[in-house]
Amino acid sequence: MNDWIPLIGQQMREQVSCWFTAEPLARFSERYIEEKLRESVKFGQLTVLHYRMFGGAGHEVYKAAAAVELFILASDILDDLQDRDAPDKPWMQAPDAVSLHVACSLLTLSQQVMLNSTGDDRIRIGLLEMMNRQLLQAANGQMLDLMNDAYDEQEYIDTVKQKSAALLIFACQTGVLLAGHPWNEGVEEYAMEIGIAAQLKNDVRDMLRWDDKSDFLQKKKTLITLFLLESLAEEDLWIKDYYEGRLSKDDIADKQDCFVQACERTGASLYGSVMSRMHYNRFVELLESFQEEGPWKDMFLHILRQEIA
């Protein structure tokens, strides 16, 4: 398992070198890939894991895993361009037009690499069909997230299922299909649960920060902000005033401590943790019943626990 990341990285670089013949396109892509490899390659590793779990033994999987990670990289770039909350990333330091073009090119490259990951036409068609279906679902979810219009908790969870969980399902099912098996509903189910759990965990973290990535300062509607807004005591009504535009960001600039206390006092932080944990526990339960024997559960958890830089 230790060599999965370097092998996936090698394939990502090779495919860029092969298909991006315009020197600047290759140069920017290589720089962005290095950043990605420095951070996290969890999706690609899950592709390899599921390929092995379903009996795959070849090296073709590293190309497919590279295809997955190239898509994730493109998605990360587009997300950061939309949110403008990651100024230190190399794609945010290049002109927007350049990074936008690189991201679009990586989207197409990911499909080409996925096509070339196998010589079996039946598997190839199945992979592309699944890839497009999942990525279209993620696109719908991302759009809903951009609109930031979740009315209630269920609407938010439905958005997360589309936006985030769809990508995890894509990564896992790529390994399954490449190993010659059909779409697996058990994999879909546990990948959905860990996708939701991971997003909610991110939401707890992003709730309490006080910078450009703060869900509160950005007035994002998440499970936790929705809970907070319906739990406010008299002394915390300034939070609602800010969300509804009666207070500006400058008006609340010195209220970080008050905000953190409100999150603790209302139980919002705890609620987010509990909801994330519920989905995580369900994921573990499904994974254990799915694969009672073998090293897969431990390997899966090992991948999840890798720190994101």
Next chain:
Amino acid sequence: MLKETIRQLASSTEKLSMAMGGQLQVAGISAAEKKALLDSLSNKNDKNIAYAMWG
């Protein structure tokens, strides 16, 4: 009921401590919710529980 349970725990240091010690009976929530609640309370400071997929 889970939301209300959490609100009550958050508003009372005593109840929160009892819950963290496994001494508080929490009624009206499912077994899955109860397990998640107790797991969250006991792992409050556990930095090893990490399953972030995104930065």
